[in-house]
Amino acid sequence: MGDQRRLLGPTKGGDELERELLGSLGDVSPPAGAKGETWNRLAVQVAAVATVATTSTALYAVARSGAGTALQATKIFTAKVVAGVALAGSMAAGGGWLLHQQSAANRAVHPSVERVPPPAPLPPPAPSFESKEIVAPVAPVPAERPSKGLEARSRSDLLSLESRMLTDARAQLRGGDPRGALTTLERLRARSPKGVLTQERDVLAIQIASALGDTAAAKRKAKEFVDAYPESPHAPQLRRLATDP
Amino acid sequence: MALFSPEFRAIYDEHFEFVWRSLRRLGVREADTMDLVQKVFLAVHVGWGDFEGRSKIRTWLFGICRRVASDYRRSSPIRREIVTDAAAMDLRRDDQHPAGAESRQRATLAEAILNRMPEPQRVVFVLFELEEMSGEDIAELLNLSIGTVRSRLRLARERFRREVKRLAAADPMGRKEAV
Numbered sequence: 313m314g315d316q317r318r319l320l321g322p323t324k325g326g327d328e329l330e331r332e333l334l335g336s337l338g339d340v341s342p343p344a345g346a347k348g349e350t351w352n353r354l355a356v357q358v359a360a361v362a363t364v365a366t367t368s369t370a371l372y373a374v375a376r377s378g379a380g381t382a383l384q385a386t387k388i389f390t391a392k393v394v395a396g397v398a399l400a401g402s403m404a405a406g407g408g409w410l411l412h413q414q415s416a417a418n419r420a421v422h423p424s425v426e427r428v429p430p431p432a433p434l435p436p437p438a439p440s441f442e443s444k445e446i447v448a449p450v451a452p453v454p455a456e457r458p459s460k461g462l463e464a465r466s467r468s469d470l471l472s473l474e475s476r477m478l479t480d481a482r483a484q485l486r487g488g489d490p491r492g493a494l495t496t497l498e499r500l501r502a503r504s505p506k507g508v509l510t511q512e513r514d515v516l517a518i519q520i521a522s523a524l525g526d527t528a529a530a531k532r533k534a535k536e537f538v539d540a541y542p543e544s545p546h547a548p549q550l551r552r553l554a555t556d557p
Numbered sequence: 558m559a560l561f562s563p564e565f566r567a568i569y570d571e572h573f574e575f576v577w578r579s580l581r582r583l584g585v586r587e588a589d590t591m592d593l594v595q596k597v598f599l600a601v602h603v604g605w606g607d608f609e610g611r612s613k614i615r616t617w618l619f620g621i622c623r624r625v626a627s628d629y630r631r632s633s634p635i636r637r638e639i640v641t642d643a644a645a646m647d648l649r650r651d652d653q654h655p656a657g658a659e660s661r662q663r664a665t666l667a668e669a670i671l672n673r674m675p676e677p678q679r680v681v682f683v684l685f686e687l688e689e690m691s692g693e694d695i696a697e698l699l700n701l702s703i704g705t706v707r708s709r710l711r712l713a714r715e716r717f718r719r720e721v722k723r724l725a726a727a728d729p730m731g732r733k734e735a736v
Contacts, residue, residue: 329721329725330717330718330721332663333663333666333667333670333721334667334686334687336663336664336666336667337664337667337668337671337687340577340578340581340582340587341574341577341578342573342574342577342578342590342594346577346591346594347573347574349591350573350591350594350595350598351569353591353595354569354595354598354599354602355560355561357595357599358560358561358599358602359560471560472560475560
């Protein structure tokens with residue numbers, strides 16, 4: 313195509329008006345900070361998908377193992393919790409994106425992350441990858457500050473750890489080991505007291521309480537959750553749960 | 558286990574700007590671009606295991622960008638029409654605007670013209686005229702023959718020229734100030 317000149321090339325093909333119009337489209341580079349912000353959103357979205365994905369099979373597993381009236385009642389209760397959470401979580405992580413796309417025109421911000429469980433209030437971010445990378449608390453504070461690269465990796469690893477431990481706890485719950493799930497959840501709380509996926513933690517705690525037969529605690533926690541996060545995608549199901557006689 | 562593999566992070570770092578620019582060139586508004594970039598890289602994250610390396614990574618990424626941008630454009634026809642109409646009106650009222658708004662209006666108008674093009678022509682036109690890619694590179698990126706690239710570029714240029722003339726004819730007095 314060496315014989316074709318570009319309209320905006322040095323030889324200036326086309327007329328002046330065409331060149332001026334095309335030239336006005338010049339720079340479409342991303343604004344400062346866009347790269348880091350997009351990465352953070354991606355991390356939250358992927359983490360949410362990872363923690364929620366395994367939940368969708370929980371209802372099937374729980375419902376399949378029913379036996380004994382009292383135990384069955386507990387399992388049905390648990391199944392309702394799990395089913396609702398899985399549905400809400402899936403909507404948050406997947407369908408939320410589509411819903412968001414349809415309404416994006418009316419928003420100046422990019423709230424696709426709003427559809428997934430929003431992160432907990434973050435501690436003051438340390439300088440890192442474009443200064444806005446997701447920050448998870450690190451305790452205890454090391455005597456020497458690690459390099460920026462190590463900090464970024466540390467934060468990424470913490471989010472990964474949180475996601476993995478939640479997944480493990482869900483697997484234990486699904487496998488009929490609610491006490492093991494509770495232990496994993498407590499370990500996670502000890503290692504990362506606040507974390508990013510706080511709603512996922514709370515919801516899992518409700519599931520565990522219900523699986524342990526502590527229906528009153530499950531209802532109380534569900535009510536607390538709804539009060540704390542009335543707009544959460546988990547809220548409608550947990551609201552019904554909290555008021556379920 | 559890390560949430561993202563080092564390979565994925567490397568791809569993100571290397572190609573983020575390419576994906577952003579591609580989406581913008583494919584007609585995505587700036588306000589919506591971050592969401593769609595996120596969508597593209599989510600698709601990359603999910604589909605990375607299926608990428609067999611038979612095409613270049615940029616070709617693969619650009620293919621995803623095209624699909625995402627195509628869905629976006631299909632889902633927002635009303636918004637695009639609004640932008641198009643607004644651009645046309647702005648052209649006629651340009652002399653009432655401060656000078657700083659003129660370049661914005663020109664860009665809006667140019668985007669409106671590009672948005673009227675059939676997508677295959679638009680892609681070739683944008684890559685050649687704005688991204689200054691060679692015909693051979695475009696052919697490789699889009700997996701087309703060089704003849705097809707030439708043909709689409711010719712059609713796109715004709716269409717672009719026609720649209721510009723139509724707008725200029727519709728407002729001959731405003732042309733000098735407006736554009």
